[in-house]
Amino acid sequence: MENNEKQVILITGATKGLGLADAIRLSKNDNNIVIVNSHRELSDDEMKALQANFDREVDVLVGDVASEEDAKSMIDTVVDKYGKIDVLVNNAGITQDTLLTRMKADSFKQVLDTNLFGVFNMTKFALKKMQKARKGCIINMSSIAGLHGNLGQANYSSTKAGLVGLTKTTAQEGSLRGIRCNAVAPGMIKTAMTDKLSDKNIKAWEEQIPSKRFGTPDEVAQVVEFLINDEYMNGQVITVDGGLTM
Template sequence: MSDTKQVALVTGAAKGIGLAIAKRLSSDGMTVVINSHHTLTDEEKQSFSDAGFSFDNLVGDVANEADAEKIVGEVVEKYGQIDVLVNNAGITKDKLLSRLKLADFKAVIDTNLVGAFNMTKFAMKFMQKSRSGAIVNLSSISGLHGNLGQANYSASKAGLVGLTKTAAREGALRNIRCNAVAPGMVATDMTGKMSERRQKEFTDQIPLKRFAEPDEIADAVAFLIHNQYITGQVVTVDGGLTI
């Protein structure tokens, strides 16, 4: 596949890691369609324009099966193809397991795991016809090792690992690759809400002594998209935190 002709769909790409991934794939010569749960604000649109990044924005809830089907369908209808899918959409509702409400557990599972399942299912249906495609799921070290107060988030991200490996086995029959990236601590709005004390506690545990920048996670995603002989793998990008 030629990068200049590839069409990439990135979910949850209004900011943070998703935005960094969208910009990176655009700089690689791809046509990028970003999905967001809400209509982009003027500030968010400006962040794209400032980077010289032209984009299509499709609003929809990936956890909703009908929305997911519509998003993929609109990409294929407009561009005639979908070569790359990055399942980045995710939320957190952190609380200790004994205090976690079932509704909050389900909400995180629905967005982080069911959403990725929905998008993968509909994208793979088209990719199977074209006999090519690359899918990257954003997991987390929390999904590999667990984390205090994140039973729902960890479960959703661990589920993504299983989804990734199964999609890789099934997709290989039609030359579709599926991999995952498991970031550690990343400098985003989400981690920015942590107290300075908590951030320092994490930083002290990281051998490289800093949080990752979103662009560094985007680099790993791009690597997995471009390498034609990697599938079914989970690449940890955590500065050595889980050594």
């Protein structure tokens, strides 16, 4: 199959965690061309470790989604090389947790810039390309924290809630030219972020989750893959949380 017949997928913040899990799962389909975004240049050792996750070499695109210039450059680079962009997975995100009364304005803004403005930047430029092609799919990584809030995460929760509105608006505007947009809202997933929790906190969370365990990154990636493939899914927010918020 020629490259222009394959599905071109760009995943932001995909060198670890949920983004990497998305890239690994989607790259197993030979009809997909997966491009991994990193916010910084990787060392040779980091690049080798990243590529070891894949059966074939994947492109690594360096750029900060919070930068409008970088966002435009990344989308242009993908389209210049492959002639199109079929799927954008907006996964890049950061946390700077503390109680609201202790939170510095800079901490709120930095999380806002990456988690919400970053998605706006990438979506804006990808959508322009997709509209010309009258085809495309955008998936935003929200969180149950954006649906229900979370102690110590006023900044993070605000951005993830903002993504819900951005997702639905993008779906409405995109559908005029055949583009879909959905969001995934993970709950407690086994990542480097949750690995920092104490055994006591982990046990407390597991007792609250009906499934009695944390999810895996690949279980989130399966939903991302589903949303890419199901062409009737549009404007939806799918929770992946073991029933925690039902």
